[in-house]
Amino acid sequence: MAASVWSVDPRTGKRREQVAVEATAREVDEAVRAAHAARGALADRTVRAALLRTAADLLDEAGEHVIEAADAETALGPGRLTGELARTTFQLRSFAEVVDEGAFLDIAVDHADPAAKPAPRPDLRRYKVPLGVVAVYAASNFPLAFSVPGGDTASALAAGCPVVVKAHPDHPGTSELCVALLRRAAARAGLPEGVIGLVHGFEAGVELVKHPLVAAAGFTGSVRGGRALFDAAAARPRPIPFHGELGSLNPVVVTEAAAAERGEQIGVGLAGAITLGVGQFCVKPGLVLAPASAAGDRLVKALTEAVSDTDQGVLLDSRMRDAFVAGVAERAALPGVETPVTAGSGGQHTVSAGFLTVPAAALAAGGDHELLLDECFGPVTVVARYEDETQIGAVLAALPGNLTATVQLSAEECAGQDGRGARLLAELTPLAGRLLVNGWPTGVAVAPAQHHGGPYPASTSTSTSVGATAIERWLRPVAYQDTPPALLPPELRDDNPQRLPRRVNGRRAG
Amino acid sequence: MAASVWSVDPRTGKRREQVAVEATAREVDEAVRAAHAARGALADRTVRAALLRTAADLLDEAGEHVIEAADAETALGPGRLTGELARTTFQLRSFAEVVDEGAFLDIAVDHADPAAKPAPRPDLRRYKVPLGVVAVYAASNFPLAFSVPGGDTASALAAGCPVVVKAHPDHPGTSELCVALLRRAAARAGLPEGVIGLVHGFEAGVELVKHPLVAAAGFTGSVRGGRALFDAAAARPRPIPFHGELGSLNPVVVTEAAAAERGEQIGVGLAGAITLGVGQFCVKPGLVLAPASAAGDRLVKALTEAVSDTDQGVLLDSRMRDAFVAGVAERAALPGVETPVTAGSGGQHTVSAGFLTVPAAALAAGGDHELLLDECFGPVTVVARYEDETQIGAVLAALPGNLTATVQLSAEECAGQDGRGARLLAELTPLAGRLLVNGWPTGVAVAPAQHHGGPYPASTSTSTSVGATAIERWLRPVAYQDTPPALLPPELRDDNPQRLPRRVNGRRAG
16 A cells, blocks of 8 residues: 655644655656656747746745645745745746747757868757656755745746656645646646646655656755765666755855954854754855954854844754754764854754854864764854964865855955955855855845856756756757758748747857 | 887787877876866966967878878778868867857856845856866777867867866877877967876776866767766766767668659668768768668669678777677678678778668567667668558667767658658657758768757767867856955956856846
């Protein structure tokens, strides 16, 4: 008998209701085949744009219900979830605009040139076509924006790829509700419902990435789970692209001058960044390099006060809570580590925020202290106190890849004085996909210039999972050589009936 | 003692001279570290463009010597190699133009918008940065265009990535000669010589893909070798992108109407395509679907005559020759397979061209006949005779991914009659990266709209190894958030001092 999937209230740890059953291998196969069969219906870009906009409208209309369901399963609160829903529908509508504009097709037309050097050139016309069925692995911490109706789904549908989502076990009810809305949108756009599938269960997720008709995968989650799926994708007889966002420490470097200028303000800002959403953001700053000076002491004091004043919070599930409590305790027990505010178990189902400090020299020395360079999900961070700039460099050299890296600079450093700001940015750029000056990485704007990804383990690929270019993950180029006009896809015809932007003979046109 | 690397004359099987030794693990490490140390010097795009153009000039100047060296090791002949050298220097200069234009940087600037929905938007500016040291695995069959000075090297240097090439054992002397020219070009451009390294030896190639400082790899070669390196790249603690071109059958479908209209011409054209370069092209048509009709018989008769008239040729090495002879014999022994012209061993060091026929129904039935769907390097192809269009579909459904797929259509089918041409193209598009109508896939134009890649095993990624977009393989995006103008890379400043094309607030500009 198939295992039941329960909706659980993280505020009480109690099961609320059974909302689904885990998918068997046969059910995974059916979902993938239904999605595969729907791919032809997605070929029309106007249909895709309509699907995305209708999905956004239906989610907005059902907003109250969706937020209630998500809050019941995640305890993230109506305020945060209202914002997340707005972000989710904005993403869907943004991808509809991307589809309308058509630049993502990357169209290039080279006319035949018998006189070309070094050899006569045939007529060549290239654009991008959808890869096929995309498997989407939903995240725990964003039940909407990085789950069933989230960026991976939106970008895959925009690219013309049907989707099968593996629901995250933390919010199966929300997932069912959202997939029903997406399927209603599909029906309204004249698409078969199979264009978006949903499966529950760990084994189903493994089956999904191995399915011969799955052409690519998107993932947001832990290093352990993501790496296992990445490995399975690479080990297939026919490997597929696996775009995974696995883990990130999001280092912050505070210069002495910045600490001297606004140490208190930085401490308060940092407290907000590590406790926002109960520290359950992939871009939470997990390591802060602060000077071991009086100015640095003021920063730590302000951080201490602000973190102490933070309310306890509920983590997404009990497994995460256990990992947080154990992870903090294990780190706090390392030699040289101090705990100005002890993070850990709060009430029966809550945790309290805190932070650790460690001498940067101890951190850079490696050994057991390498644990401090592992992401710890939840409201905690590590402040490494450095004596001089060489210690900053030594710690940065030990870091794995990150989604973000931040520098806190003084006004004069921002103006270019000493070259320190540019030097630090250059030192941090190889480590991350997004660099920030005097800000906090929490908050990932959905914008054309956004990049949400970074060197491994931040990402398993060079792509982004947020912003317009996320669509590029689900496409591959195809070139047509000497193809008669009557047989060309309309996107590649000389008369350009869809008025798409393109390159003609190497020059941008339209 | 390090193993000697010999230059061998394929026309005699005799060793010519010792040209190098296999690199030890320590030497691979030194080459990678030297390349890594040179990456900063490549940051300036004008230096990169100068390097590429100077390399092209030096190769042209040394042309006679280079062609002589390559011919002595490959027996490809001065005619073909003169063309390949021209292609190689054209590629280098084309990538210099790509570097000058700067569109590959994919620059996007979004100005801050406090009133943006669904949330206030920070200032975000994105461009692409080089990944780091690129490992290039040279191909056997293109000692220049897909080897030391080839497209992978050119595109990686254009992207700002230093390169370490693993030489192909078929042309170590040519590799040494070319790397010396590239290093001379580097010196003239003011770059350290370590910016381009060369290693010999199988083990050195394995060490290279595992080296922690290698950030990406390009490969052109066999399924077996490429898959082993792909697996090693994916299994690293920190996996890296592996852009491999492994194998391709390059199916051709000849319609009944096309065979009726110009069966003889198609037969002669096909003979040329399978024997060009002694069949040693990755885009050689390895499977032809031809009608089992009188028109199809005329095609086969013309093919028989043209192939019979083809001179014997020398393959690149004795291993390849043995594999060809054995591979043809194994295929010819399958039930239902006929050999109108028997390919195989010619003289002592030559092979003769040929082809096999098989009923399409037998091929589609699978079993032992699946061997006919494996690429067989050398001057041979398989002609599958179909009774009706359903047999075409059945064979195509059994095919792995390909670099190219070709249809031969009648004039009326080209004009759109019956929809057959469009239907066949639509059926072939999921199978290949380049589609041709009434042409032959041999010959891969270096052009902006080119795509040389395809579903696995044609490629291990969705990228191309030929054409301007090949540069995209060696870059990753980085976004800068709220970064003061004084600290921004010049490419991202509002005044756009380098006059680069970019998107500003989502709209294309410049």
